[in-house]
Amino acid sequence: MSETAVKTTAEPTAEEVRDTKIYLGWSMTDAEYERAVGMLGRLPNYTEAGLFAVMWSEHCCYKSSTPILKSFPTTGPRVLQGPGEGAGIVDIGNGKAVVFKAESHNHPSAVEPFEGAATGVGGILRDIFSMGARPVAVLDSLRFGELTAAHAKDVDRNKFLVDQVVAGISSYGNCIGVPTVGGETEFDSCYEGNPLVNVMCVGLIDVKDIQKGRAAGAGNSIMYVGATTGRDGIHGATFASEEFGEGNETQRSAVQVGDPFMEKQLVEACLDVIHNHNDILVGIQDMGAAGLVSSSAEMASKAGTGLYLKLDDVPQRETNMTPYEMMLSESQERMLLCVRAGHEDEIKKIFTAYGLDAVTIGRVTDDGQYTLEHKGAVVADIPVRALTDDAPEYHLPDSEPARLKGLRAVDASAASLKITNPSETFLDLLASPTVASKEHIWHTYDSQVLTNTVIRPGSDAAVIRVRDTDTALAMTTDCNGRYIYLDPEIGGKIAVAEAASNIVASGATPLAITDCLNYGSPENPEVMYDLKRSAAGISAACRTFETPVISGNVSLYNETSHEAVYPTPMIGMVGLLEHTDHITTQAFKNPGDAIYLLTGPQGIRPDFAGSEVQKLTTGSIGGVLADVDLDAIAATQRALLTAIRAGFVASAHDVSEGGVAVALAESAFGFDSASGDGRENPQAEVLGVDVTLDLDDPLLFAETVGSFVVSVPAGKVEQFEASVAATSPEAAATLLGHVSDDGMLNILTNGDGIRVATMSAKKVWKESLACLLN
Amino acid sequence: MTSSKNYKVTVYVTYKESVLDPQGQAVKGAISRMGYEGIDSVRIGKYFEIMAHPSDGTTLEETIDAICDKLLANPNMETYRYEIAEAQA
């Protein structure tokens, strides 16, 4: 190890780094700096300090969230790969496995929404194909500020963000040719200034092809493939510093621009190498957050090796890049390969056929050191472990948020809603952007490319068939941040329960989840409380639904001027359909089919705290969030799934925002099958409902989790009821009435009920978002 | 029509130098595959032809500056310049 750290021109010396505490600007604390000094046994030079700072950042090492992530259940009989690699993997039989993960791109999207969202898609795709899987579907989970001037500080900015984020996702996903099949879009003022852009990718793999990101075998080569390295994406704080003083400030930009065409070539080339040349490939990993340093150090750490990289050989897009800049750059569309020594030219040849350069930039060593050479000098020499395994881990204090007391005191009874005209409330709910159809958004996503999509966006879960088998995969993203804001633990349970309900309603068995934990600053004990408690809720639900957490992502510091977003742990769930015959949508099929409400033993409860109807009628949310009985929900889901598999169910839709009334309407709106368009079902124009509920009017809008609106062919009513009773005594199937052919939503209650023409309700629901966004 | 003169404004919007320009790269690649030599780099930008006249109380420059800043160019990644010429009738 070099005794004196080597200094590059114009960079501060190791002593100056210490004295000026320049590392504070990289979000490295004094204590962390001292820790690094202790590990090195000398002062780190500028480059080294930078490597420590970025590798020990929350983004790379999850130092404040690791203790929480460790509490998640992560194993199960089908789990082939849990958290820790690029993505998690679950066995789906027939020698195949599903690979999935979600990632957030909130901060880049807040600054530059189009490119931020586009590169978010690019990044998550690389996580999937670096495991050896072919990406087969993308889902996007989005949160924005409100779209009406009355509820927004800058409504034009909010609309602009929606427009650009959606355009970014569609441009990248459509170009690369992976269908975007689902997602969710919600609006709340807490997301103004800090939108959430979470993207999930699902891939398929033959179990034998699973890759790991390892740099093993001293002497093997490290090869760099893909786009050239520029100064884009280097941590904002650093970027603003004087390093670029010589250049013209206005000519510089740190924005990462996505190049989906390059990525398409990368996917094909990498999968070619993995499938056909696995004998010469040792490991492969994408360059994600903290680009080159993070990917290479992790590959070495996982293999217990060292690395020697020659930075002069890194393909560069800009002149005079420093080692620090090259290592931290987050230029997109780059991959790192570990290749068996002597086979570099074969690898080069494969990539050349796809129009890509593969360049050897270093080799694996056995000294456990992370060594960088630039212009003939060693510019960094750090134990690999110090950067990775030995990163700090914090158990930050938490305390109950002050808001909870006030929120619990809010009256969330049916009376507080002051509903006088249920039909009017119903139409207002259908028009509210969170409930309204998201067709305006997903219409711009190619949801069918790859010709596997059975259920496009527009039903509870999207469904993709698995070629060469009878099986199919269902997938969804879910999270109601309002519930978590009111009660983090119960809200966490609900997020997973709702995801499972969506999966089950499509006819699938939930397999596992991924997550994106979007919160404010972990240094705020109240945020830590939210994080811990919601994670506890998620864990509990995952145990009940037998859906381990196989991958995920943490995004902290989602706040503007100390106003944090609602704690929003997005849950991405995948389920398995044993047979494509079981695929079920939320759309009613035929007049005369019986309509059931399937619930837990308590039926529909006055669950108004945090509901859409509460927000609509009172302008805010509050109240005590009723706890959920996870076992009862699981039992209800089992009853539904059993009936679906037996062929007794024509449609199933879970009750969520807007309650039973909205669920009934959405089922009548006739979205169906692959078209995702009402024109698909020739009867969509005439479908209606004739139902009677033994409830007071407001209960029509209660959001009792784990309830379903189910339609059953007239001839199968008895079998359906018997099946539910036999499967789950806890579940209650209440016959409400039937699907009608007079085009009316006729919902009778103990009060006024609702009577509205299906088509006029549908128009409100279908056009609302487009109107608000124009 | 107002009595004021009419102008043709041409606005050029280009990426900042450090921003990746995949389009430009693709075009450059195509040119060399087509066998043309001597092309060292290609960058692609946008180009707007705007017919305009000054409106009450503001100069045309002020209006164009504002439109460029807010709409035509994305200040995170792009720069712009423009030319104003009197339009032929």
Add this chain to the structure above:
Amino acid sequence: MTSSKNYKVTVYVTYKESVLDPQGQAVKGAISRMGYEGIDSVRIGKYFEIMAHPSDGTTLEETIDAICDKLLANPNMETYRYEIAEAQA
């Protein structure tokens, strides 16, 4: 480096008058919604900055003409023009 001079070529490609330019119309609409007055029409085109040097046996004009005709503009719907200037070292 060759001994020959380097040039900066700027190419402008625009739709023919007869071709509908919905993007230009959308920009015009946005400008007036933003409250700016005096904008009569907007047309959007592409703009290329090409750094180039003449290669053996052909003039730069010949090369640029060919590239524009075949690649940069679609003669069915677009027209182009270009300027060549000596590049500053």
Add this chain to the structure above:
Amino acid sequence: MSPRFAVIVFPGSNCDKDLLWGIKNIAGMNAEFVRHDATDLSGFDAVLIPGGFSYGDYLRCGAIARFSPVMNEVRRFADEGKPVFGTCNGFQILCEAGLLPGALLRNTSLRFVCETAQIEVANNATRFTSKYDPDQLLRLPVAHAEGRYTVTAEELEQLKANNQIAFRYAKGHNPNGSVDDIAGVTNKAGNVLGMMPHPERAVETLLGSDDGLPFFASLIDSLAA
């Protein structure tokens, strides 16, 4: 021997596998991928150009792919009167290459559109459409941002006069602003067809529609004749 189909793969093609799946696994034909840099199409009886974003669709859709080496062969193949079919990006490439008249511009909505479109068979007397009824109504997926078919008024008259319009969007269902609701056209000789809709996405009822099957059946039939 059953006819052999070439599915051309350009860098950035992304419906190539879908097209191969349709013609090979569903229609049961002999088919294989042919790379963009291939220089020989001998032995093939039909050429299929898939959708996608060749070369990222940077510059203009299809503008760069048109210069791929294989396109010289495709041109020769077409000149010999053999069938060439392009869907979506394939249509755009054929127009850019001059094998079909017109151009495909940005949708008037300025938005990408992915939906199941209502398509009318405008001419069932082509080798690609013979198995459809005249005026048959089809449900075929479309997915594009640049599908606004544009020709001059004179060219449009010629298209009509020569019966070159093969498919139209049903009245009121034009997703992109195409002139005269045109969704697909042939060349004058009738052996080259381009269309924005994706028949290869409509070959299995599981995925929502099999209205694309007769399209491939027509083409296969024409090769047997």
